[in-house]
Amino acid sequence: MAKIQSKGNSTKKEVIIEKASRLFREKGFGAASMRDLADHVGVEAASLYNHIQSKSEILQTICFRVANAFMSNLESVETSAQPILKKMESIIRLHIRMMLDQYEYVYIADHEWRHLPEPYLSNFLNQRRNYRKRLGDIIEDGITRGEIKTIEPYTAVLVILSAISGIDSWQRSRKSTTAEALEANMVKYLIEGLKK
Amino acid sequence: MAKIQSKGNSTKKEVIIEKASRLFREKGFGAASMRDLADHVGVEAASLYNHIQSKSEILQTICFRVANAFMSNLESVETSAQPILKKMESIIRLHIRMMLDQYEYVYIADHEWRHLPEPYLSNFLNQRRNYRKRLGDIIEDGITRGEIKTIEPYTAVLVILSAISGIDSWQRSRKSTTAEALEANMVKYLIEGLKK
């Protein structure tokens, strides 16, 4: 076999995906070109195809990697034995942290998924729907147990997830607030809005 | 003069902008082509240029139309003499209503503004920053007056605006909830999270 990895501990395919994630976020999937990506990797456009199969394969990898990360976290929270409000808080915190230090990837899964080709698109949307459903079930469970204020679960899920995904406009313009402060403030608002 | 308007009470330019708004939302600005737009208008691509100057002029029109609508609403709320919590509620309700019945336009101003060419891009971002600043000032005012719970104003603005813009994923999949119920539920969450 020839050399397996080129630099550090990440394979070249991984480098491509990483550079692509920044590019896709900045310009959007449609406006980002393979030649542009190749420049950032330091290679000719055609050479990319020694490592990937297509432009949208990159998008698929990013989207499903993020989806799986959230999904497996949800599963471990579901099976844990915490009070509902704690469950929600830990899910919210994970989302915020992911948004803070996996920014590029999460952003793309949030905003560029519509460019996924079928059948990946349907697959992705099903996972998304399933995730939200189960998040809603946790809230509903909390309401019937009297641990959470009476609120329509689906709306609550929508508010929470959307609020967090809005962090991207904070990322762009590094305000005075630190990441830790932002997390604390956001958790406060989102959790106290749920408290009975 | 020749005919000023072609059908109903809207000029043809308006028809183009309306069809474009749906197309831009569905495919994204970059992926939506002028030929595609022309098909929806029922005309050849070149003919569009009798009514508009460029593809991005359409985007500019949409973005600034939305921005101005929100800005002028903000001004009238600022000068009104309501309790702070009422001010916030009426701003929130306007955002939700705009999102519900001007969906396409608001969505584009929210998500496709990055494709604006300079100097419109900077102009737009300045307006956006200004809007959020003034919204934050209202909240801060409410805190010092003791009408609102102590919370970092910028974070609150972020949560509120992002939560509302997340309605788009509700729009896509008309759930059991009606628009009115959604508005009520969302206001409840967002306002009770602010209440002292």
Next chain:
DNA sequence: ATTCCCGGCTAACACTCGTTAGTTATTACT
């Protein structure tokens, strides 16, 4: 030392893109 193959390269294909030129049909005004 020779074979093998990986991963880079150049060139090119087959489109699609936004937009312009030039022309014709249709409409409105005098």
Next chain:
DNA sequence: AGTAATAACTAACGAGTGTTAGCCGGGAAT
């Protein structure tokens, strides 16, 4: 009716798209 303006059309340009074919150098394996 005749004229001027509007808005449609066809054709094309030049640039940029994702992707494939074919070639070549250099390190790994035998």
